[in-house]
Amino acid sequence: MLRLHLINFLSYRSAVLDLGDFVVLVGPNSSGKSNAVAAIKLLREIPFHGLPTAISRRGGFRQLRHRSGGKSFDPTLRLDFQFGQHDESFYELALRATGNRYTVYERAEIHHGDGSFWFTNRGGTYEWEELREVAGEKRRISSERFQEEFLNVQAGHSIVSITPTYGSYIVSELLQSMQTVEINPARVGELQEPSSVRDFEPDGSNTASVYDSLPGESRQELIDELSAIVPGIRRIAVSRFADKVTLKFYQGKPGANSHEFLAKQMSDGTLRAFSILLSMLRPSPPALVVIEEPEIAIHLGALRTLIDILRQRSERSQILITTHSADIVDTIDPQSLRVVWTAERSSHISRVADHTIKTVREGLITPGQLLRSDALDPAGI
Template sequence: MKQGQGEYIAMNTSPITRIVIKRFRSFPSAVLELDNPLFVVGRNGSGKSNLADVFSFVAEAMSSPLQAVLDRKGGISAVRNRSSVKSAPPNLGLAFEFGAFNGIAGGRFAFEIKALPNYGFRIVREQCLVCGKSGIRWWFDRSDIWKSNADGLTPALEPTALALPLVGGDERFACILKVLSAMRVYSIEPAKLREMQDPDSGIVLKPDGSNAASVLQELSRGENAKSVRQEVFRILESIVPETKAVAHKKHGNKWSMSFSQEWGEGKKLTFDAFSMSDGTLRSLGLIMAVFQKPSPSVLVIEEPEATIHPGALGAVLDLIRRAAKTMQVVVTTHSPELLDAKWITDNNLRIVSWQEGASHLLMPSAATREAMRSDLMGAGELLRANALHAEDLFASDDALRNGSLFETLA
C-alpha cells in the first residue's frame, strides 16, 4: 500500500501500475503511473478523453478483431497521433505494466501498429510477459516471427490480429487477458437512460449507460441481491434526496425504469425515467457502473460531476472511494468540488495539458505537491485558485517520461 493513499485500498485492487503511450490520438508520448483512485485533471480539449480511450481501445481489442475496433474509432488515421511534420505515418504503440495480483508477481503487455496505405495497418510487434511468484517467467514476442518459451503455443496469426486474445485462454497468460478485457470506460448520457431500452443480460453496463435497466434487473438476482439493492438505493438517496428506490419496468419488449420518492409520513410518488433530471439519471448510471457484476478490473469515469449539483459530489466521491476497494478507478475531471476531499493527495493526481499542439500527461508541480503535503491547500482549492500546476514539460528524466514499449526477454 502506498503511503498517504488511505487504508481503504487493498494492493490487489490495482493490477496495472504503469502505461506507456506512443503516438496515440493527441499524445505523441506519455507515461501514466497509476494510483488508486487516480484523478486526471485538465481543461476542456486538453486530451482527457483521449487518455480514457487508451483503456477502451485495448479492452475492445481483447474481445473484437482489431480491424473492427479501429473502424469503430474512425480508422487507423484517426487513432494514431498526427504530427505537424510531413513524414511517414508514425507507428502507434501501447504498453501496460502489472504489479502483483492473482498469484503472479508482475507482468507486461505491449504492441505496436504501423499504418499502411489505403487505411491499412499491420502489427509490427507484440509482447507479453508474466512473472510468477516462484520466479518462473512465461513470455511471447511476436514480430516477423513468433518466439515464446511457453511450450505448445503456435498460433496462426494474421498481420492485423493481436496474439493475446488468441493465446489468452492458456493459463500462463490468462490473467493478463482477463484484466485488459475487463477494463470499462463510462461517459454516462442521461438521455440514454431516459429512453426505452432493449433488454439484455445486464452483465456489462454499456459505456453510455443505455442498458442500465437490464443491469438493475441483474442486481435483483443472487443470494445477496436484497442487500446490494438496499445499498444501491442508499447511495442514490444520498445523491438525490428523498429518492428511495428505483426498479426496472416492462413496456412490451422494451424496458425502462421507475423511481420512487418518499417524504413525510406515507407520502410517496413514482416517476418514470423520462421525468427524472439529468443529474439523477447520471448518478444512477455511475452507481450501476460500480455495482455491476462481474466488477470491472479498471473503472474509468469521465467527468462524473456533469449535471450533478455540487452539494451532492461528496456522495459521488464516497462512491468512487468505495469502488476503489474492489477495482482500479481512474476519474477525469475539471471540477474543484470533486477534488475537495481531504483524502485526495498529490499521489492521486495527474494533469493533462495541451502544449505545442499535443497533449502531455504530467505529475503535479513541486510547489503543488508541497502545498498539499503541508496542508496549505487541497486539490480542489488549488484548482479553484488556478494554482493546480503541472511540472514543467521538460523537468523530469526524459527516459522515464517516454518509457519503452518492449523489453529484451530471451
C-alpha cells in the same frame, strides 16, 4: 493496474499515466485527458469486439496515429500491471502502417498465480511460452510456428481477442475488467433492448439489464447510496414493455407514500449518479473504473457525497476520473492528481510538483484554488 504508456497515440508523443487507487486527471480543454481515456477504451474493446472493430469504430487506424508537424507516427500502448506480490506484468500493442493497412504487433509477459506466460504476435506470427504447474510439476510449454494451428486468423487480429493460450486469456480478462463510464442520460432514460450483461455499456444504454442481474444486496447498496445523493429514492425496479426494458424509480418523502417514475421521467443528474454507481457493482467489481467528468449535472452537495462513495469503492476497484471541478479536486490528496498539459504540439502527463504539494500540505492553498487559478504545476518541468 500500475501504469499506462501512451506512445504516438492521438495527442501523445510519449507519456506515462501512473495509476493508483483513486487518480484524478485535470488539465485545460483539449489537453489530452479524454485521449488517455480513449486508450483504455480501445484496449478494453479488444476482447469484447476484436481489434479490427475497435479500430474502425474510431474512424480507422490513421485516426489513432499521433499527428504533429505535418507528420504521422505509429501508435503503441502498453499496460503494466501486477498480480499480488508477483513480478510486474505487461501487455503491449503496437500498430504499424503498411501501405494503406496496418500490421499488429503484440508482446506480453505475465506473472500470475498459475505461472508465468510470454507471448508475441508479429503481424500474425504468434509465439508463446508458458511456465505452468501441471499435475504438481512446473512445466515449460512453448509453441513453434504456433500460427499454423490458427490458419484462419489473419494479420490484423489481436492474440487477445482470439484467446488461444492461457497467457492471452489472462490479458483478455484483465482488459475486460477495465470499465469506462461516459453516461448519456437520454440513453439511460429510453426504453432499452434487453442485453446480455457481460458488458456495462459506457453510455448507460443497458443499465436496466445490468441492474436486473444484480443480487438483492447489491441493489440495496445502490439504493442506499443513491438516496444519499438524491433524497427520497426508496426502491428501483425493472419494467418490461413488449420486448423492451426500463428502470422504474419509487420516490417519496419519509412517512409519505412513494410515487413511481419511469427512468425517462427522472432527472439527468439522478440517472447519471445511478449509472455511475451501477457501473462499479457488477457481479465481480471491475479492476479499474474510468469516469469522465462525474460532476456533470450533479448538485454541489451531492457531488461531495458521490466522491465520498467513489472513494469507498476505490477499496474494491481502482478509480480514474477526469474533471474540471475545483470542488472535486479540493477533496483529493494532491499526490493523486495527474496534470495533463500541452507542449511542443504533444500532450504530457505528470504528477503535481513537489513544491506545490508542500504548499497544499502546509495549508496555504487548496488544490481547487490552484486549479481555478491555473497554477497546478506539473512535476519535472
